[in-house]
Amino acid sequence: MDWREYLARHQAAYLEDFRTFLSIPSISAQPAYQAEVQRAARWLAERFRKAGFAAEVYPTQGHPVVLAEYTPYPDRPTLLYYGHYDVQPADNPERWRTPPFEPTVVDGRIVARGASDMKGQVMAFLLAAEALIATQSLGLNVKALIEGEEEVGSPHLPAFVEEHRERLRCDMVINGDSGQLSETTPLISLGVRGICGLEFDLLGPSHDLHSGSWGGQVQNPLHALAELIASLHRKDGSVAVRGFYDEVEPLSPELREWYRRIPWNEEEMRARLGVPEFYGEEGYTAWERITGRPTLEVNGMWGGYTGPGSMTVIPASAHAKITCRLVPHQDPERIVALVKAHLEEHLPKGVRLEVRAMESGAPAFRMRADHPVVQAAKEVLTELYGVPPVETMFGGSVPILSTLKRMLGHDPVSFGFALEDELIHSPNEFFRLSSFERGQRGYAMLLLRLAR
Amino acid sequence: MDWREYLARHQAAYLEDFRTFLSIPSISAQPAYQAEVQRAARWLAERFRKAGFAAEVYPTQGHPVVLAEYTPYPDRPTLLYYGHYDVQPADNPERWRTPPFEPTVVDGRIVARGASDMKGQVMAFLLAAEALIATQSLGLNVKALIEGEEEVGSPHLPAFVEEHRERLRCDMVINGDSGQLSETTPLISLGVRGICGLEFDLLGPSHDLHSGSWGGQVQNPLHALAELIASLHRKDGSVAVRGFYDEVEPLSPELREWYRRIPWNEEEMRARLGVPEFYGEEGYTAWERITGRPTLEVNGMWGGYTGPGSMTVIPASAHAKITCRLVPHQDPERIVALVKAHLEEHLPKGVRLEVRAMESGAPAFRMRADHPVVQAAKEVLTELYGVPPVETMFGGSVPILSTLKRMLGHDPVSFGFALEDELIHSPNEFFRLSSFERGQRGYAMLLLRLAR
Numbered sequence: 001m002d003w004r005e006y007l008a009r010h011q012a013a014y015l016e017d018f019r020t021f022l023s024i025p026s027i028s029a030q031p032a033y034q035a036e037v038q039r040a041a042r043w044l045a046e047r048f049r050k051a052g053f054a055a056e057v058y059p060t061q062g063h064p065v066v067l068a069e070y071t072p073y074p075d076r077p078t079l080l081y082y083g084h085y086d087v088q089p090a091d092n093p094e095r096w097r098t099p100p101f102e103p104t105v106v107d108g109r110i111v112a113r114g115a116s117d118m119k120g121q122v123m124a125f126l127l128a129a130e131a132l133i134a135t136q137s138l139g140l141n142v143k144a145l146i147e148g149e150e151e152v153g154s155p156h157l158p159a160f161v162e163e164h165r166e167r168l169r170c171d172m173v174i175n176g177d178s179g180q181l182s183e184t185t186p187l188i189s190l191g192v193r194g195i196c197g198l199e200f201d202l203l204g205p206s207h208d209l210h211s212g213s214w215g216g217q218v219q220n221p222l223h224a225l226a227e228l229i230a231s232l233h234r235k236d237g238s239v240a241v242r243g244f245y246d247e248v249e250p251l252s253p254e255l256r257e258w259y260r261r262i263p264w265n266e267e268e269m270r271a272r273l274g275v276p277e278f279y280g281e282e283g284y285t286a287w288e289r290i291t292g293r294p295t296l297e298v299n300g301m302w303g304g305y306t307g308p309g310s311m312t313v314i315p316a317s318a319h320a321k322i323t324c325r326l327v328p329h330q331d332p333e334r335i336v337a338l339v340k341a342h343l344e345e346h347l348p349k350g351v352r353l354e355v356r357a358m359e360s361g362a363p364a365f366r367m368r369a370d371h372p373v374v375q376a377a378k379e380v381l382t383e384l385y386g387v388p389p390v391e392t393m394f395g396g397s398v399p400i401l402s403t404l405k406r407m408l409g410h411d412p413v414s415f416g417f418a419l420e421d422e423l424i425h426s427p428n429e430f431f432r433l434s435s436f437e438r439g440q441r442g443y444a445m446l447l448l449r450l451a452r
Numbered sequence: 453m454d455w456r457e458y459l460a461r462h463q464a465a466y467l468e469d470f471r472t473f474l475s476i477p478s479i480s481a482q483p484a485y486q487a488e489v490q491r492a493a494r495w496l497a498e499r500f501r502k503a504g505f506a507a508e509v510y511p512t513q514g515h516p517v518v519l520a521e522y523t524p525y526p527d528r529p530t531l532l533y534y535g536h537y538d539v540q541p542a543d544n545p546e547r548w549r550t551p552p553f554e555p556t557v558v559d560g561r562i563v564a565r566g567a568s569d570m571k572g573q574v575m576a577f578l579l580a581a582e583a584l585i586a587t588q589s590l591g592l593n594v595k596a597l598i599e600g601e602e603e604v605g606s607p608h609l610p611a612f613v614e615e616h617r618e619r620l621r622c623d624m625v626i627n628g629d630s631g632q633l634s635e636t637t638p639l640i641s642l643g644v645r646g647i648c649g650l651e652f653d654l655l656g657p658s659h660d661l662h663s664g665s666w667g668g669q670v671q672n673p674l675h676a677l678a679e680l681i682a683s684l685h686r687k688d689g690s691v692a693v694r695g696f697y698d699e700v701e702p703l704s705p706e707l708r709e710w711y712r713r714i715p716w717n718e719e720e721m722r723a724r725l726g727v728p729e730f731y732g733e734e735g736y737t738a739w740e741r742i743t744g745r746p747t748l749e750v751n752g753m754w755g756g757y758t759g760p761g762s763m764t765v766i767p768a769s770a771h772a773k774i775t776c777r778l779v780p781h782q783d784p785e786r787i788v789a790l791v792k793a794h795l796e797e798h799l800p801k802g803v804r805l806e807v808r809a810m811e812s813g814a815p816a817f818r819m820r821a822d823h824p825v826v827q828a829a830k831e832v833l834t835e836l837y838g839v840p841p842v843e844t845m846f847g848g849s850v851p852i853l854s855t856l857k858r859m860l861g862h863d864p865v866s867f868g869f870a871l872e873d874e875l876i877h878s879p880n881e882f883f884r885l886s887s888f889e890r891g892q893r894g895y896a897m898l899l900l901r902l903a904r
Contacts, residue, residue, distance in 0.1 A: 193664065197762055206726025211749045212645065212848025215777050216741035219731035222750040222772075226681035233675060274658025279671035279802035289668035297663045298674040299765050304752035305773065310649055310810050312775050312848075313751050320674075321757065323764050325667050350731035358762050396664025396764075 003131040007440050010131075015110075017047065018123050018436065021085075022103040022112040028063055028086035028152045037063045037148050040085050044122070044146060051130035053144070058164075060156040063148030067167070070133060071141040078141035079450055080170040082404060082412060083122040083177060084150035087114030088425050095427035108433050115431035116422035121176050122146060124417060124439030132444055139451030143170060150177065153360050154400050161407045172373050172450065173404055178416030181263070183434070186381035186389035188374060189414040191366035193291065194326030195397035196336050197299075197358030200343060202228070202318045202351040209314040219350025221318035222303050229320060231346045232296055232339075237281040239296045239324075241342040247329035251284075251292055259287045262392050291393040295325045296339070323358070325395065332361030362399030365412075373413040373450065380445045384438060415446060458583040459892050467562075469499065470575050470888065473537075474555040474564040480515055480538035480604045489515045489600050492537050496574070496598060503582035505596070510616075512608040515600030519619070522585060523593040530593035531902055532622040534856060534864060535574040535629060536602035539566030540877045547879035560885050567883035568874035573628050574598060576869065576891030584896055591903035595622060602629065605812045606852050613859045624825050624902065625856055630868030633715075635886070638833035638841035640826060641866040643818035645743060646778030647849035648788050649751075649810030652795060654680070654770045654803040661766040671802025673770035674755050681772060683798045684748055684791075689733040691748045691776075693794040699781035703736075703744055711739045714844050743845035747777045748791070775810070777847065784813030814851030817864075825865040825902065832897045836890060867898060 026040035048055035048068035055068035090100035100113035132138035303318030305311035417439035478492035500507035500520035507520035542552035555564035584590035755770030757763035869891040
């Protein structure tokens with residue numbers, strides 16, 4: 001039997017398996033769901049075994065890792081697939097139209113937490129491999145590393161990869177936590193930005209003061225905070241931290257030309273985000289700003305009285321959280337040190353500063369466009385969609401990509417089937433059943449091509 | 453019997469009355485205590501009647517007003533005393549060493565919510581008047597206006613005064629919601645600053661955005677907020693709002709000389725507040741800054757993710773609350789309009805602005821130092837403490853002072869016995885029993901002097 005026919009015959013059963021996987025609330029962030037995370041790992045390992053893999057659940061200091069292996073060919077290449085089986089929390093039950101862990105099919109979409117991010121994608125990969133194994137057509141070795149902590153920043157994955165480096169040895173790496181541009185337009189991502197972050201407190205008086213009694217004579221930590229944060233950017237939208245751009249290479253004319261070819265409808269995007277206008281570093285286009293240039297963003301800022309009505313207080317302290325998105329050559333630790341130095345240097349009078357660096361930082365990740373696995377992925381996507389993929393980058397950060405590259409020696413190639421409108425991390429997350437099936441075909445085609 | 457002897461003989465009974473008054477939780481801010489607020493008003497009116505007054509409880513649209521009158525002399529002057537019987541909330545029970553509404557005497561201090569602010573002071577006035585009436589020595593007419601909404605901004609008092617203007621007619625006004633510098637140093641307050649306020653929102657994208665996907669291209673409302681708030685002050689500490697100082701008169705050499713005579717130990721104050729250094733408008737001394745110059749203070753500021761850890765968000769909105777302390781000739785409504793105009797004019801790109809003015813504003817209040825009631829108060833304080841009072845102003849705002857002056861035509865003279873360390877508005881509020889007795893003597897002496 002042809003693998004396509006095998007897949008077609010099993011779709012009903014596969015959808016049931018997908019439902020079962022989705023019904024396990026493997027929320028990694030919330031301790032109350034710890035047993036469910038473990039249950040999801042066990043279920044997944046068992047499902048890999050059913051597909052023909054040797055699979056085990058490995059404990060870590062946090063949630064377990066599922067490692068599945070199909071390695072019958074000592075002389076053929078080995079592909080490592082990366083994915084995660086944990087999901088975001090599903091709070092705000094009143095905003096879910098159907099319960100988040102009771103998968104519901106509506107209009108060709110399956111609605112559940114984790115459907116798009118990324119249980120549907122993990123299943124698509126697994127089922128593709130199963131179809132190829134069952135039809136004796138999988139001509140390369142496959143390993144699958146499916147972690148349970150992606151949604152909480154993969155704190156224990158680097159140590160796991162380090163410890164099992166020999167076992168994870170491979171010739172190529174696929175990152176399945178990725179997506180396509182739309183139902184009709186494929187994309188291939190050639191990189192993501194890095195990230196680093198810190199939070200800080202400005203400490204003024206030892207207790208909140210009455211702003212009538214002391215206003216005018218005591219530095220208000222909120223004023224100091226505003227001044228300090230305002231000092232982090234220049235009027236032209238660039239970051240004012242000394243040395244911030246030292247390692248940043250100017251965008252080459254070729255790269256800028258490449259950016260210009262990425263589709264972008266400014267008016268449509270502006271309306272979708274609901275912003276009165278776009279704003280960013282002068283002299284750069286939208287895609288250049290979002291993926292090609294580093295940023296410094298305040299993600300939270302607070303202090304003083306924030307309830308209803310008025311309370312005339314000079315607060316004892318004020319606080320902010322900052323993250324920076326990094327481009328190639330920027331070192332996360334160095335950038336944190338530079339931002340800290342800027343805060344110290346620009347500290348207004350009358351307050352003290354306390355800075356805490358964010359634990360996890362990561363450098364940017366970039367793929368060569370001519371990498372053989374990228375070429376194979378582009379060919380598969382072209383065949384699958386009927387049009388060649390847009391080559392792009394993502395502005396977000398997938399810290400594990402740099403880790404995998406560093407530890408395993410291969411560039412992970414992002415190849416996934418999520419679409420941007422599928423409400424990941426939000427209520428009513430869904431995955432298209434068409435994507436579920438297309439994902440199975442897509443992964444099968446990629447595996448076949450890479451085995452040549 | 454002499455009034456002093458009368459007071460001395462009744463101290464034990466008076467302390468019991470004070471305890472009873474303190475045990476009624478007349479918290480005006482919390483609807484659950486509405487019946488208790490009413491009960492406190494009835495108890496107080498009854499106690500005034502016992503002292504020889506005609507007294508009534510008047511309903512308002514909020515909490516009732518107690519109006520007590522002792523007016524036997526058609527040809528003699530009439531004094532109006534202003535006070536309040538409501539108290540602040542007493543939340544955080546774990547921080548109270550004894551229950552807030554079970555008055556407890558410890559080391560010559562009575563601990564209870566409202567002891568210093570200001571049931572002890574209202575009682576001192578009432579008991580002084582009672583002693584003079586009982587000893588036939590009260591030679592002027594006395595009216596007492598005791599409201600139940602001071603701690604929530606006196607929203608219904610102006611309408612009440614307007615409505616009962618004829619009934620409240622008088623020749624002089626005493627504000628009892630005031631205090632002294634220390635147990636050994638009296639003070640007389642010659643004014644307070646005015647106040648006005650507003651809060652505003654900066655609205656960016658219609659929902660929180662991922663800072664990786666959009667950082668660099670979308671204005672971050674937190675950045676805009678920091679920039680906007682930083683723009684409100686100049687580097688020299690002055691307020692940068694155009695027209696803010698238009699009505700502010702320069703401090704005259706005489707006034708500055710007067711300010712210099714007010715006691716101020718910078719190092720002691722700095723240590724008490726726990727600030728690394730003082731900070732304020734250049735060219736002015738501490739007392740000038742606190743009471744003689746207007747200010748603009750941010751009392752609260754918030755937006756984005758403020759929980760533990762990191763969430764990489766560009767928030768949909770950011771928020772701030774502002775109050776200004778005003779000096780003579782500054783009009784609260786005009787200042788709000790100027791601040792609003794500044795915000796609009798300096799609004800960063802990419803966000804929308806929504807401003808809400810605070811409901812209650814008030815102009816500054818100033819007394820002539822040679823006002824006859826001030827002179828009488830100074831003489832009484834000098835006799836009571838053995839040293840003449842420091843003449844000062846308060847940096848806070850007592851909006852009702854301007855209202856009483858405007859509606860009744862007389863400058864209210866502040867004359868009270870609270871001390872600054874008595875933890876008003878905080879857990880474990882207390883009043884000194886020595887102040888309770890000294891207050892009775894002080895009010896009696898003032899009433900006698902004003903009757904001459």
